[in-house]
Amino acid sequence: MISDLLRIEGLRVYYYTRDGVVMAVDNVDLFMKKGETIGLVGESGSGKSTLGRAILRLVPPPGRIISGKIVFDGLNLTELSEEEMRKIRGKRISMVFQDPMTSLDPLMKIGDHIVETIMAHETLTREEAEEKAIKLLEQVGIRSERFMDYPHQFSGGMRQRVGIALALALNPDLVIADEPTSSLDVIVQFQILDLMKELKNLYGMGMILITHDISIIPGIADKVALMYAGQLVEFADAKSFFNEPLHPYGKALLESIPNIQHSDQKLKYIPGNPPDLINPPKGCRFSPRCPYATEKCREEEPPTIMVGHHRLVKCFQY
Amino acid sequence: MPLLKVVDLKKYFPVQRSFLERLLSRKIDYVKAVDGVSFEAEKGEVFSIAGESGCGKTTTGRLIVRLIDPTGGKIFFNGIDITSLSGEELRKLRKRMQIIFQNPYASLNPRMKIGENVGHPLEIHGIAYGREKEKLVMEMLEKVGLQPASKFYNAYPHELSGGQRQRVAVARAMILKPDFIVADEPISMIDVSLRARILELMIQLKEELDLTYLFITHDLAVAKYISDKIAIMYLGKIVEMGEKEVIFSDPKHPYTNALLSAVPVPDPNVKRKRIMLKGEVPSPINPPSGCRFHTRCPLATDICRREEPKLVKIDDNHFVACHMVK
Numbered sequence: 216m217i218s219d220l221l222r223i224e225g226l227r228v229y230y231y232t233r234d235g236v237v238m239a240v241d242n243v244d245l246f247m248k249k250g251e252t253i254g255l256v257g258e259s260g261s262g263k264s265t266l267g268r269a270i271l272r273l274v275p276p277p278g279r280i281i282s283g284k285i286v287f288d289g290l291n292l293t294e295l296s297e298e299e300m301r302k303i304r305g306k307r308i309s310m311v312f313q314d315p316m317t318s319l320d321p322l323m324k325i326g327d328h329i330v331e332t333i334m335a336h337e338t339l340t341r342e343e344a345e346e347k348a349i350k351l352l353e354q355v356g357i358r359s360e361r362f363m364d365y366p367h368q369f370s371g372g373m374r375q376r377v378g379i380a381l382a383l384a385l386n387p388d389l390v391i392a393d394e395p396t397s398s399l400d401v402i403v404q405f406q407i408l409d410l411m412k413e414l415k416n417l418y419g420m421g422m423i424l425i426t427h428d429i430s431i432i433p434g435i436a437d438k439v440a441l442m443y444a445g446q447l448v449e450f451a452d453a454k455s456f457f458n459e460p461l462h463p464y465g466k467a468l469l470e471s472i473p474n475i476q477h478s479d480q481k482l483k484y485i486p487g488n489p490p491d492l493i494n495p496p497k498g499c500r501f502s503p504r505c506p507y508a509t510e511k512c513r514e515e516e517p518p519t520i521m522v523g524h525h526r527l528v529k530c531f532q533y
Numbered sequence: 534m535p536l537l538k539v540v541d542l543k544k545y546f547p548v549q550r551s552f553l554e555r556l557l558s559r560k561i562d563y564v565k566a567v568d569g570v571s572f573e574a575e576k577g578e579v580f581s582i583a584g585e586s587g588c589g590k591t592t593t594g595r596l597i598v599r600l601i602d603p604t605g606g607k608i609f610f611n612g613i614d615i616t617s618l619s620g621e622e623l624r625k626l627r628k629r630m631q632i633i634f635q636n637p638y639a640s641l642n643p644r645m646k647i648g649e650n651v652g653h654p655l656e657i658h659g660i661a662y663g664r665e666k667e668k669l670v671m672e673m674l675e676k677v678g679l680q681p682a683s684k685f686y687n688a689y690p691h692e693l694s695g696g697q698r699q700r701v702a703v704a705r706a707m708i709l710k711p712d713f714i715v716a717d718e719p720i721s722m723i724d725v726s727l728r729a730r731i732l733e734l735m736i737q738l739k740e741e742l743d744l745t746y747l748f749i750t751h752d753l754a755v756a757k758y759i760s761d762k763i764a765i766m767y768l769g770k771i772v773e774m775g776e777k778e779v780i781f782s783d784p785k786h787p788y789t790n791a792l793l794s795a796v797p798v799p800d801p802n803v804k805r806k807r808i809m810l811k812g813e814v815p816s817p818i819n820p821p822s823g824c825r826f827h828t829r830c831p832l833a834t835d836i837c838r839r840e841e842p843k844l845v846k847i848d849d850n851h852f853v854a855c856h857m858v859k
C-alpha cells in the first residue's frame with residue numbers, strides 16, 4: 216500500500232481583520248501521493264496562497280489555522296513545535312513564494328544566499344556548496360557570472376528563478392510552488408517545468424503547483440484541485456478535468472482560456488463578482504454566478520461527492 | 534506624429550565581479566540591458582513588448598517613464614525630447630505617464646490603506662480631495678473587481694492576495710486618466726476569467742480616453758488580444774516588430790518562431806511540436822558576436838557569427854533583424 220505523502224483534512228484558516236473574519240480556507244480536504252504533482256487553481260483571492268502557506272505553518276497574522284489536520288509523511292504538522300517545524304521547512308517541504316522577495320535577502324548576494332542555504336542543512340565544504348549553487352542557478356537559466364549580483368540587479372523573472380533554485384536546493388520531498396512562472400516567457404517556463412518534472416522522476420519529489428495559468432497544467436500536473444471562495448470545489452486527475460470539468464466554476468474557467476491558435480476570439484469571463492470571504496454567499500458559494508443554480512443551491516451548502524474513481528466535486532448536480 | 538518615439542535607447546548597468554576577477558581584468562563590466570532600441574507608438578495604440586526573461590523589457594519601460602536615466606539614445610513624447618527633463622517639468626510629465634510595476638508586492642506603500650494608495654496620486658496632482666477622491670477611488674476599485682469596495686478601501690496591502698494587489702496597481706495607474714501607461718506584466722497573477730475582465734477594462738478606458746499603452750507581457754495570448762503592434766526582444770534588442778496580425782500569422786525571426794511554438798495549448802489531447810532552443814542563455818555582459826541569437830539559432834550560418842543583422846523593414850509595418858530574412 217502506498218501511503219499518502221500529504222493528507223489535509225478539514226483545514227480551516229481564517230484571518231481576523233477589523234472588518235470581520237476572512238474565511239480564506241474553509242474546510243479543505245486534500246490528499247497526495249509521493250511524487251505526485253497537484254495543480255492548485257482558482258480565482259484570485261480564493262485562498263490558494265493561504266492554503267500553501269498553511270502547510271508550512273507560515274500563515275501571517277492575523278491569520279490562524281483554526282482546525283484541521285495536515286499530515287505529512289505520518290507527522291501531523293499542526294501539532295509540531297515551532298522547533299520541529301523549522302527542521303521540516305526548506306529541507307523536507309519547501310516553498311516558492313508568490314512574492315519572490317520573500318525568500319531573498321536584499322543585502323545578500325544571490326550566490327552567497329544559495330550557498331548558505333545549502334551549508335545550513337548539508338555537511339559540505341564551501342567549495343562543494345558553491346559548485347552545487349552554480350549548477351542550480353544554471354539549471355534555472357542564470358549564468359554563473361551573475362553569482363555576485365544582488366537581488367535588485369535581477370529582473371522579475373530572474374528573481375523568480377532564484378526562488379525556485381532555493382526551493383529545490385535541498386532536494387525536498389514536497390515543493391509548494393506559488394505562481395512560480397508568473398513572469399517567465401514560455402521558453403524559460405518550459406525549461407523550469409521540465410526541470411521540476413525531472414526532479415520528480417529522479418527523486419520522487421511531490422509538488423503543489425499554484426498557478427493562474429491553467430494552460431501549463433496538462434503538461435505537468437497529475438491532479439487538479441480547484442478552489443473557489445476558500446473551498447475545494449473539484450479534485451480530479453488532470454486529464455479528466457481538462458476533458459470534462461464537472462463543477463460549473465471549472466467549466467466556466469476552462470471556457471475563459473484564450474487559445475492562441477484561434478483567430479480573433481472574444482474574451483470570455485465569468486459574470487458577477489468574486490465573493491466576499493467575510494460574508495460568503497449563502498448555500499453554494501458559486502450560486503450567485505452559476506448558470507445552473509436552483510433554489511436549493513441558494514439555501515443549502517452542497518456536499519462533496521465522489522464521482523467515478525477518486526473524483527470529488529462539491530455541487531448538487533452530482 | 535507618434536505619441537512616443539524612442540531612438541537607439543541604451544542602458545548599461547555596471548556590475549561587480551569578484552575581487553580577483555577585477556584585479557585580473559582591470560575593467561568594469563556592464564550588463565547591456567537595453568542596447569539600441571528604437572520604435573514608435575501612435576496615440577491610442579497598444580504597443581506590446583514580449584521576449585525572454587531578462588531581455589530588457591522592464592528596463593525599457595523604466596527608461597521611458599524616466600525612472601532611470603539612459604546610457605544613450607533619445608525619448609520623444611508628443612514630439613518633445615524628454616530624455617533629460619528634470620524638476621518641475623518632469624513632475625508635470627509624470628501626471629501624463631503612469632507605470633504599473635511588475636511586482637505588486639513592492640510597488641504599493643505598505644503603510645497606506647488601499648484607498649489612500651489609489652487616491653494619493655489624485656491629491657498629489659491636485660485633481661480631487663476628500664469625499665470626491667473617495668468616490669473616484671471606490672468606483673475604480675469596483676471596476677477592477679475589488680468588491681465590496683468599502684472593505685478593500687480600508688485594507689492594507691499586506692492583507693491582499695497577489696492578484697488583488699495587481700488590481701490595486703492597475704486602479705492606481707488608471708485613476709489619473711493619463712495619456713500613456715507602461716503596464717509591466719499587469720495581470721500576470723490573475724486567473725483567466727478576471728484577467729479577461731481587466732483587459733476589457735483597460736481597452737474600454739483606452740477608447741474613452743484615447744490612451745496609449747506600452748504593454749509588457751510574457752503571455753502571448755494576452756499580447757495577441759490587446760496589442761496593435763508587437764515588438765519581440767532578445768538580449769537587449771528588438772529582433773522583430775510589426776502589426777499584431779503579421780507577427781502572429783507570419784512570424785519571420787527564428788526567435789519569434791520558437792517563442793510562438795512554445796505557447797501551451799490548453800488541451801491535453803493536442804500535441805504540438807515546439808521548437809527546442811539549444812544552448813544556454815547568452816550573457817548580456819559579453820553578448821555573442823554578430824547576431825546575438827546565433828548561439829541558439831537553428832538557422833545560423835557563418836555570416837551570423839560575424840555581422841550583426843540590422844532591424845530592416847521587410848513590409849509595411851513589419852521589421853525583422855535576421856540575415857536569412859529578406
Ligand SMILES: Nc1ncnc2c1ncn2[C@@H]1O[C@H](COP(=O)(O)OP(=O)(O)OP(=O)(O)O)[C@@H](O)[C@H]1O
Pocket residue numbers: 230231232237239257258259260261262263264265266275276277278313427492691692693694695696697722723
Ligand atoms: N494577511 C491577511 N490579512 C487579511 N486578509 C488576508 C491576508 N492575506 C490574505 N487575505 C485574504 O484572504 C483571501 C485569500 O488570500 P490568498 O492570498 O490565499 O488568495 P490567492 O488564492 O492566493 O489569490 P491570488 O491568486 O490573487 O494570489 C483573500 O481574500 C485575501 O484578501
Ligand SMILES: Nc1ncnc2c1ncn2[C@@H]1O[C@H](COP(=O)(O)OP(=O)(O)OP(=O)(O)O)[C@@H](O)[C@H]1O
Pocket residue numbers: 367368369370371372373398399400546547548564565566585586587588589590591592593635751817
Ligand atoms: N539595477 C540593475 N543593476 C544591474 N543589472 C540590472 C539592473 N536592473 C536590471 N538589470 C539587468 O538587466 C537585464 C534586463 O533586466 P530587465 O528587468 O529589464 O528584464 P525583463 O525583460 O523585464 O525580464 P523579466 O521578464 O524577467 O522581468 C537583466 O540581466 C538584469 O539582471
Ligand code: SF4
Pocket residue numbers: 462463464499500501502503505506507508509512513517529530531532
Ligand atoms: S451547487 Fe448549484 S450553484 Fe453551486 S455549482 Fe452546483 S449547480 Fe451551481
Ligand code: SF4
Pocket residue numbers: 786787788824825826827828830831832833834837842854855856857858
Ligand atoms: S541572423 Fe542568423 S543567427 Fe540571427 S536569427 Fe537570423 S539566421 Fe539566426
Ligand SMILES: [Mg+2]
Pocket residue numbers: 263264265313393694695696
Ligand atoms: Mg496567491
Ligand SMILES: [Mg+2]
Pocket residue numbers: 370371372590591592635717
Ligand atoms: Mg521585467
